[in-house]
Structures are given as C-alpha cells and as structure tokens.
Amino acid sequence: MPRTPLVSVLAAVLLTSACAGSPDPGGPRPAPAPPAGSTVAGPTADLGAMSGIDVVFLSTMVGHSERTLQIVRLSRDRVRDDALRTLAAAIEATEADELAAMRSWLPTTGPGAGVTAHHHEGHGDDAALDRLRTAPAPDVDRVLREVLADHQRSAADLARAQVGVGRNERVRDLARRIEQSRTAEVELLRGTP
Numbered sequence: 001m002p003r004t005p006l007v008s009v010l011a012a013v014l015l016t017s018a019c020a021g022s023p024d025p026g027g028p029r030p031a032p033a034p035p036a037g038s039t040v041a042g043p044t045a046d047l048g049a050m051s052g053i054d055v056v057f058l059s060t061m062v063g064h065s066e067r068t069l070q071i072v073r074l075s076r077d078r079v080r081d082d083a084l085r086t087l088a089a090a091i092e093a094t095e096a097d098e099l100a101a102m103r104s105w106l107p108t109t110g111p112g113a114g115v116t117a118h119h120h121e122g123h124g125d126d127a128a129l130d131r132l133r134t135a136p137a138p139d140v141d142r143v144l145r146e147v148l149a150d151h152q153r154s155a156a157d158l159a160r161a162q163v164g165v166g167r168n169e170r171v172r173d174l175a176r177r178i179e180q181s182r183t184a185e186v187e188l189l190r191g192t193p
Helices: 005-019 042-047 052-075 082-105 125-134 137-165 169-190
Strands: none
Touching (some): 052 125, 052 169, 125 137
16 A cells, blocks of 8 residues: 555645635635634543644544454454464554544534544555455465555554644644554564564
C-alpha cells in the first residue's frame, strides 16, 4: 500500500475545510467556531477545544484501527510463528484500547459532531486483506508481516502529520504515542533493529 493516501486524505480534508469557510453572502452562515479556550461538551469535555483537524485525525484513526483489528483477527488462527502471534496479539490489545478512547473523544455535540470513521476502502487495504485471506498456509506469516507493516507505517505517517498540525494537546500526545508505537511495530515486522 502506498504511504501517502492517508496523509493526502488528511491534507485534502484540511484544504476542503479551509475553503468551505467562505460562505455565500446570500446564503446561510455557518455557526462561528468556538473560542480557543472553550471546551467540547460530553465525553470529550476533559479534552478542551478540538479543532477540525483533531476531529479528522481521530475519525481517520478510528477507521484505521478498525482495519488493523480486521487484519490481525483475519490471520489470528493461521499464524505459525509464535513471536508474530504474540506481536499481533499485542497490537490487537493496544489498538482496541486506543479505539475505545478515540471513539469517546469524538464530539457528540457542536462542531465535528457526527463525524464518522474514515474507512480505508479504495486505499489498497481491500487488496491487502484479500491477499492475506487467500495466502496459502506456508505464506501467511510473510504476507501478514508485509500487510501489517505497510498498514502500520501509514498510521505512523498520519500520526506524525497530526503532531505537526494538531491543536489539542491531548490528541497530539496520542498521535505521538501512535507514531512511536507503530514505527516500532514496523521495525519488528520488518525484522530491523
């Protein structure tokens, strides 16, 4: 899977959001953005203000983590290498926890409410899942390593971009942790120190 699609999607959404900020003089005006010091109501109240980029990142990572869970669960019973099985289980546990947190952080009211997870159809992940699904038994470990390494590298790239542009410090902290953990996972999957 190419490394740029998720970062490109993030950039496109940012540009689209910026362009959408110029309302038609005769048409309805969007609600003003909350002040920088305001807070988001609901389960995200302790997060403080979240910008559109923070919400886009969280929703994109929700979709990405959902796909990661599909990948590891699809191969769970077919993996032969014990170390790879252990790594996949650790990835599954970590991402399930992060997924629950990110879902709870997405706004339920106000700006960004109702944003759904960005899923990866059309980003090459469907072909990767098919490759993993149809891999002959002797090739499952190799294919899982390749598919998961590419997938996790794209998560690290997306998280790295968020650290540079995100506004909410708690979301940026999550992005830093995702970037570090996914980079380490890729190194383990590729067999590099």
